[in-house]
Amino acid sequence: MxxxxxxxxxQTPQTKGKSKAVExxxxxxxxxxxxxxxxxxxxxxxxxxxxxxxxxxRKLKVITQNENGPCPLLALCNVLLLRGDIKIKPYDRSxxxxxxxxxxxxxxxxxxxxxxxxxIRNGLQVTNGKxxxxxxxxxxxxxxxxxxxxxxxxxxxxxxxxxGVAEDKENEQINKNNGExxxxxxxxxxxxxxxxxxxxxxxxxxxxxxxxxxxxSIHGFEPTAELSVFDxxxxxxxxxxxxxxxxxxxxxxxxxxxxSYNKAVECVVGGDSVSKGIVVESSNKASNNGFEDSKxxxxxxxxxxxxxxxxxxxxxxxxxxxxxxxxxxxxxxxLPPGHLCTFFRNNHFSTLYKHPETSVLYILVTDxxxxxxxxxxxxxxxxxxxxxxxxxxxxxxxxxATGGDYVDVVEEHQDxxxxxxxx
Numbered sequence: 280m281x282x283x284x285x286x287x288x289x290q291t292p293q294t295k296g297k298s299k300a301v302e303x304x305x306x307x308x309x310x311x312x313x314x315x316x317x318x319x320x321x322x323x324x325x326x327x328x329x330x331x332x333x334x335x336x337r338k339l340k341v342i343t344q345n346e347n348g349p350c351p352l353l354a355l356c357n358v359l360l361l362r363g364d365i366k367i368k369p370y371d372r373s374x375x376x377x378x379x380x381x382x383x384x385x386x387x388x389x390x391x392x393x394x395x396x397x398x399i400r401n402g403l404q405v406t407n408g409k410x411x412x413x414x415x416x417x418x419x420x421x422x423x424x425x426x427x428x429x430x431x432x433x434x435x436x437x438x439x440x441x442x443g444v445a446e447d448k449e450n451e452q453i454n455k456n457n458g459e460x461x462x463x464x465x466x467x468x469x470x471x472x473x474x475x476x477x478x479x480x481x482x483x484x485x486x487x488x489x490x491x492x493x494x495x496s497i498h499g500f501e502p503t504a505e506l507s508v509f510d511x512x513x514x515x516x517x518x519x520x521x522x523x524x525x526x527x528x529x530x531x532x533x534x535x536x537x538x539s540y541n542k543a544v545e546c547v548v549g550g551d552s553v554s555k556g557i558v559v560e561s562s563n564k565a566s567n568n569g570f571e572d573s574k575x576x577x578x579x580x581x582x583x584x585x586x587x588x589x590x591x592x593x594x595x596x597x598x599x600x601x602x603x604x605x606x607x608x609x610x611x612x613x614l615p616p617g618h619l620c621t622f623f624r625n626n627h628f629s630t631l632y633k634h635p636e637t638s639v640l641y642i643l644v645t646d647x648x649x650x651x652x653x654x655x656x657x658x659x660x661x662x663x664x665x666x667x668x669x670x671x672x673x674x675x676x677x678x679x680a681t682g683g684d685y686v687d688v689v690e691e692h693q694d695x696x697x698x699x700x701x702x
Contacts, residue, residue, distance in 0.1 A: 327673030331617030352484035515620035519606030550588020654678030
């Protein structure tokens with residue numbers, strides 16, 4: 280099954296012409312062979328942050344990326360940092376390791392255990408990787424993070440079973456007003472399983488997750504165990520690659536028949552095969568003349584397949600930035616003021632924030648090139664190409680950058696996020 284593989288950053292081709300697009304799309308789910316060692320240390324950036332609920336101004340550190348990549352781990356941690364759910368101490372530290380972040384997340388999960396499971400919390404209190412009970416058995420070891428996670432998981436299983444946690448399924452409540460699905464958080468239901476799953480998934484957050492977008496909603500994703508980790512941490516995951524329902528022809532095919540990115544690619548490839556290359560040829564010429572000429576040689580079912588493939592191909596080509604204006608509008612209207620969430624776009628995970636007063640959407644700038652730029656903290660998200668976006672500081676005011684490499688870093692940042700001129 281072809282999937283959008285987030286471990287290969289910015290894979291959606293920004294090109295006209297479907298021959299290359301189809302060829303690359305069909306390989307999107309394959310992990311590239313790489314000899315590069317994954318970075319395990321991240322620089323911290325000092326920012327000012329205005330609490331949306333109280334309006335209080337406070338200083339904190341957010342995590343930046345040394346190399347461009349999906350890294351959902353950083354997006355998740357930055358949401359938790361901005362919400363005040365986790366804290367990086369001491370404040371004067373300049374960087375954090377992957378080990379440190381894992382310990383921080385493990386501590387947060389254990390503190391989030393339902394009130395009915397006090398025994399679990401007391402049996403395994405972890406703060407920055409150190410246990411208050413059986414410390415030698417349960418601490419996360421800095422020289423081997425995998426073993427640390429395994430130790431933590433085993434301890435959770437042991438304590439949970441000893442205290443007889445009941446296993447019930449999570450409930451889902453459908454909001455009929457907008458069609459979104461809200462997951463009711465588990466209390467005692469299956470909590471040991473949920474916690475163990477989250478702990479086992481944390482290592483994959485450092486590199487990337489398999490994501491299959493659904494085009495009907497900003498919350499539309501193929502449900503997987505990996506993506507459920509966002510729900511465990513109570514962090515909303517959204518995207519803006521949504522079809523406009525007013526475009527009935529595209530909606531009926533891309534949403535009604537395909538539904539997801541994977542199925543859309545299969546539709547294009549299948550239609551092109553049936554038509555012997557007409558879908559690709561028509562896309563390259565921006566014309567459907569080839570299809571019209573070949574109708575007589577195809578049966579009715581094949582004609583429908585080719586037509587659907589052309590419509591789907593046109594949608595994928597015209598939304599190569601993985602953001603539509605309807606999706607942008609849906610984000611603006613659906614997300615509540617002051618909301619922090621994780622935003623998936625261009626096979627990259629970012630921290631998204633809706634300003635409580637202006638309702639403008641902002642993306643947290645995590646490029647390490649901006650680590651010393653206090654005037655570059657957020658980037659506005661107001662159009663699909665980000666040609667009109669602006670950088671603002673921690674108080675959401677436009678400022679002047681001071682770094683000598685500012686222009687080069689901005690251009691590189693725009694290239695990676697889909698901004699700038701599209702060819």
